[in-house]
Amino acid sequence: MKIQLGIKPLSEIKDGYLVLPVFEDDKKDYGVAIIKSFFSEYPKFGKLFETQILYSSNSKILLIGAGEKQKFDFATLQNLSGTAVRKLLRKTKSLSFLLPKDTKLSEEEKTYAASLGAEIGAYDPTKDYKSKHEPSMLTSVEFLADRAERGLQEGLKKGQIIAESVNLTRRLGDMPANLMTPTYMLNVAKKIAKENKLKISVLDEKQAKKKGMGAFTGVAQGSDEPSFMIALEYTGDIKSKDKWAFVGKGITFDTGGLSIKPSASMNEMKYDMTGAAAVMGAISAIAKLNLKANIVAVMAVTENLPGGRAQRPGDIVKTYSGKFAEVLDTDAEGRLVLIDAVSYAQKDFKAKKVIDLATLTGAIIVSLGDHITGVFGNNPAFTGKLVMIGGKFGEKMWELPMYEEFNEMIKSDMADITNLGHGGSHKSAAGSITGAKFIEAGIEEGTDWIHLDIAGTAWDMKPKPYRGAGATGVGIKTLVQLIQGG
Ligand code: BES
Numbered sequence: 134m135k136i137q138l139g140i141k142p143l144s145e146i147k148d149g150y151l152v153l154p155v156f157e158d159d160k161k162d163y164g165v166a167i168i169k170s171f172f173s174e175y176p177k178f179g180k181l182f183e184t185q186i187l188y189s190s191n192s193k194i195l196l197i198g199a200g201e202k203q204k205f206d207f208a209t210l211q212n213l214s215g216t217a218v219r220k221l222l223r224k225t226k227s228l229s230f231l232l233p234k235d236t237k238l239s240e241e242e243k244t245y246a247a248s249l250g251a252e253i254g255a256y257d258p259t260k261d262y263k264s265k266h267e268p269s270m271l272t273s274v275e276f277l278a279d280r281a282e283r284g285l286q287e288g289l290k291k292g293q294i295i296a297e298s299v300n301l302t303r304r305l306g307d308m309p310a311n312l313m314t315p316t317y318m319l320n321v322a323k324k325i326a327k328e329n330k331l332k333i334s335v336l337d338e339k340q341a342k343k344k345g346m347g348a349f350t351g352v353a354q355g356s357d358e359p360s361f362m363i364a365l366e367y368t369g370d371i372k373s374k375d376k377w378a379f380v381g382k383g384i385t386f387d388t389g390g391l392s393i394k395p396s397a398s399m400n401e402m403k404y405d406m407t408g409a410a411a412v413m414g415a416i417s418a419i420a421k422l423n424l425k426a427n428i429v430a431v432m433a434v435t436e437n438l439p440g441g442r443a444q445r446p447g448d449i450v451k452t453y454s455g456k457f458a459e460v461l462d463t464d465a466e467g468r469l470v471l472i473d474a475v476s477y478a479q480k481d482f483k484a485k486k487v488i489d490l491a492t493l494t495g496a497i498i499v500s501l502g503d504h505i506t507g508v509f510g511n512n513p514a515f516t517g518k519l520v521m522i523g524g525k526f527g528e529k530m531w532e533l534p535m536y537e538e539f540n541e542m543i544k545s546d547m548a549d550i551t552n553l554g555h556g557g558s559h560k561s562a563a564g565s566i567t568g569a570k571f572i573e574a575g576i577e578e579g580t581d582w583i584h585l586d587i588a589g590t591a592w593d594m595k596p597k598p599y600r601g602a603g604a605t606g607v608g609i610k611t612l613v614q615l616i617q618g619g
């Protein structure tokens with residue numbers, strides 16, 4: 134899709150649709166007669182994402198409700214743009230969207246939000262799988278501003294770069310697990326590495342086992358598909374020794390293993406690799422934006438299957454950290470692959486700031502629902518900064534506590550730690566926190582670490598006006614912004 138900036142008055146829009154956001158409590162009719170008469174008939178128009186098409190002899194207009202002016206923020210604009218695109222995708226070749234004025238967003242944030250939202254709205258997960266697929270008509274989107282202010286072009290570009298990563302992550306997430314295998318993921322990683330001049334290192338199962346990643350390979354051994362620990366490295370700050378790590382859970386399908394899941398909704402476990410896809414998307418966007426930082430993205434990629442060689446409940450594995458872990462539930466596999474992945478990032482890549490993303494626990498959905506990502510960490514200033522950035526850019530987050538008391542809940546009678554939390558008055562007491570605690574057992578002294586539990590936010594089976602159903606690509610915006618300095 135072609136996305137560009139238009140510096141011109143509304144009267145010059147002749148082709149395609151003109152899209153006008155309408156605040157509930159601050160309506161402008163732009164001196165256009167049909168808009169004026171529509172507002173006099175429907176004075177309450179303007180609720181968030183409600184739409185109305187108006188035609189006159191010389192114009193086609195789409196009005197979109199922008200809600201209350203005071204609540205307008207980055208996410209509102211992103212989603213208004215997505216709504217416009219989704220509404221008009223099969224109606225027109227081009228649209229011109231008027232960027233709202235007098236908001237608290239900078240010019241750069243406006244075009245960033247708008248171009249990102251447009252690309253997200255245009256994405257269709259069924260494109261490759263429906264034999265009678267109705268293609269979209271829309272090929273050109275223009276964002277209208279009064280003057281060529283500083284930042285407008287930069288924002289437009291940033292939005293397109295991030296959208297490319299977000300939509301790649303969504304595409305990988307939505308792909309069924311028979312196609313999106315660990316080998317497929319590896320091939321995508323190789324392509325991303327080549328495109329962005331990133332260094333790639335790959336451990337196959339044999340090499341990972343030899344290195345001592347017993348927790349990762351314990352999960353991997355249940356599947357006949359080859360598994361990989363993949364690392365992509367970006368060096369954007371040669372003079373500095375500082376290194377970030379983004380670590381992603383890449384379970385391409387989670388059956389639960391021998392602790393098998395019930396069949397209802399098991400299909401959704403194709404999304405259990407969205408953490409890995411997001412860290413790959415983030416490092417690729419950061420490389421394209423040429424940001425000044427050094428980053429390694431580590432992806433622990435395997436299926437979790439109950440094959441003949443699958444690990445059993447009660448198995449004890451030696452993690453790459455040196456600690457022994459008792460596997461009391463083979464369905465708590467995310468923390469197993471991640472404890473080795475975070476050790477890999479610290480030991481082999483010398484990362485001192487580690488952020489992991491994982492669809493780790495069903496319990497986080499019980500706690501926070503479908504719209505908020507759970508945050509855990511060992512440095513309140515670091516987690517606080519991330520939560521703040523997430524909130525500003527429309528990825529809501531909430532930090533959960535990591536008190537000492539929870540350490541007891543992952544102690545094992547037989548080994549050092551166990552992957553199944555226990556000791557609470559309820560069998561799944563503090564389920565998301567004990568998951569985080571297990572990963573923390575692989576964090577070394579002096580490493581700042583954050584764990585994001587994206588189980589509730591990584592996909593959404595309900596279509597929204599601004600985004601179709603499926604993977605969301607959550608996390609990428611926040612990671613990129615963190616590296617850009619907040
Ligand atoms: N991938 C799941 C978590 C999940 C569940 C994500 C539902 C999204 C929706 C994870 O591997 C898992 O199965 N976790 C278990 C842990 C438990 C056995 C301690 C869970 O949440 O039930």
Ligand code: ZN
Binds near residue numbers: 387466
């Ligand atoms: Zn599981």
Ligand code: ZN
Binds near residue numbers: 384405467492493
């Ligand atoms: Zn899982």
